[in-house]
Amino acid sequence: MTADGMMADPMAGESQGPTPEQSRETRTRVARWIERTPVRRWVPDPGIAPLPAGSDVFLKLELFQRTGSYKVRGALNNVLRADAETLQRGVTAVSAGNHAISVAYAARAAGTTARVVMLSSANPARVARCRNFGAEIEFADDGASGFARMEEIARQEGRLGIHPFEGEATVFGTSTVGLEIAEQLPDLDAIVVPIGGGGLISGTASVVKQLAPACRVYGVEPVGADSMRRSLDAGEPVALDRIDTIADSLGAPHAAPYSFGLVQRYVDDVVLVDDDAIRAALKALFLDAKLVAEPASAAPLAAACGPLRERLEGRRVGLILSGSNIDLDTFAVHFRAAG
Known part of the structure; x- marks a missing residue:
C-alpha cells in the first residue's frame, strides 16, 4: 500500500483482462438479452444520505437489469x-x-x-x-x-x-458494466463497486482503467465476508472459515486466481463496511432515491458515506447498484433494523 492508502504498483499481476475492444465484442454477443442500464445523478437529502462534501454522485442502476442483477x-x-x-x-x-x-x-x-x-x-x-x-x-x-x-x-x-465470479468468460461479461459506465460518464473521478468473489469489480475495473486511467476504482466488502480484502493482505487468494453478513450476494467463500489477479492490477483499494452501515444505506436509497435495493447494492453507498468519505470529497463518483432480488418481508426487516 502507498502512503495515501492506495495499492502499490497498480500494474502488478500477469493478466491484462478484457480490453475495451473485447468488452465491446462481448456486449455485441449478449446485447439481445440484456439492458443497457441507466445512470442517474442523485442529490439526496443530507440528513438521509450524508454523501462526501462537494461530491457529485451518480448511480449505475444494474438493479434494473433483466433477472434483477448484473x-x-x-x-x-x-x-x-x-x-x-x-x-x-x-x-x-x-x-x-x-x-x-x-x-x-x-x-x-x-x-x-x-x-x-x-x-x-x-x-x-x-x-x-x-x-x-x-x-x-x-x-x-x-x-x-x-x-x-x-x-x-x-x-x-x-x-x-458456469462460475459465479471466476474465469475469462464470466469476467468478460461483467466488463460490459465498466464499458457502459465509462461511456455514460467518461469524466468520473471514482467508481465504487461491491465485491463478492470479485467477478464484477475485476471486469469493471479492467475496462475502466484502460479507458480512464485516472479514475479510481474502489471495492467494498462486508466485514463478515471479506475474502478479497484478506486475499490482498495475504498476497494470494484465501478462503473464509465462515460468512456472516446480511449481504448474502457478497458472501463468496473464497477469492479465485483470475479475478484476484485483476483486482491486484486495477483496483485502487478495497474497504469494509458493517451490516449496520449497509442497512442505513439500503434505507437511504429507498427513502430518497425511491429504489428497492438488496443489501449488496447498498454497500457502495455505505462505503461512500463511511470509509471512503474523505477520499471522495469534491469528486464525481459512480456507485454501482448491483441487484434488487429481495422479497418484501426481508427488505422490511432490514429497513426497520436501520432505525
Whole structure:
C-alpha cells in the first residue's frame, strides 16, 4: 500500500483482462438479452444520505437489469460462447441466488437446460424466480459443499459449469458494466463497486482503467465476508472459515486466481463496511432515491458515506447498484433494523 492508502504498483499481476475492444465484442454477443442500464445523478437529502462534501454522485442502476442483477452478463457470455454439443448437455452453477437466476435465464435464452445448486439459506424469492426460468434446483448447506456439488454435476452429466465470479468468460461479461459506465460518464473521478468473489469489480475495473486511467476504482466488502480484502493482505487468494453478513450476494467463500489477479492490477483499494452501515444505506436509497435495493447494492453507498468519505470529497463518483432480488418481508426487516 502507498502512503495515501492506495495499492502499490497498480500494474502488478500477469493478466491484462478484457480490453475495451473485447468488452465491446462481448456486449455485441449478449446485447439481445440484456439492458443497457441507466445512470442517474442523485442529490439526496443530507440528513438521509450524508454523501462526501462537494461530491457529485451518480448511480449505475444494474438493479434494473433483466433477472434483477448484473450477473446475467457473465452467465450469458458463458452460454453464448459455448458450442452446440456442449449446450446440448446443459449448464450448471452454484449460487446464493442472483447467479442461479441468471444462469437459468441464460440457459432458456440459448434453448438448453440448467441444473443449479443454491444455498439452503437462499432467499425464497430468488429460488422462485430461478424456478420460473425453468431451472432444476438442488440445495447445499454452505458455499464449499455447493461448489463441490456443482463440480460433481458438471463431471457426471457433462454440463457446462458456469462460475459465479471466476474465469475469462464470466469476467468478460461483467466488463460490459465498466464499458457502459465509462461511456455514460467518461469524466468520473471514482467508481465504487461491491465485491463478492470479485467477478464484477475485476471486469469493471479492467475496462475502466484502460479507458480512464485516472479514475479510481474502489471495492467494498462486508466485514463478515471479506475474502478479497484478506486475499490482498495475504498476497494470494484465501478462503473464509465462515460468512456472516446480511449481504448474502457478497458472501463468496473464497477469492479465485483470475479475478484476484485483476483486482491486484486495477483496483485502487478495497474497504469494509458493517451490516449496520449497509442497512442505513439500503434505507437511504429507498427513502430518497425511491429504489428497492438488496443489501449488496447498498454497500457502495455505505462505503461512500463511511470509509471512503474523505477520499471522495469534491469528486464525481459512480456507485454501482448491483441487484434488487429481495422479497418484501426481508427488505422490511432490514429497513426497520436501520432505525
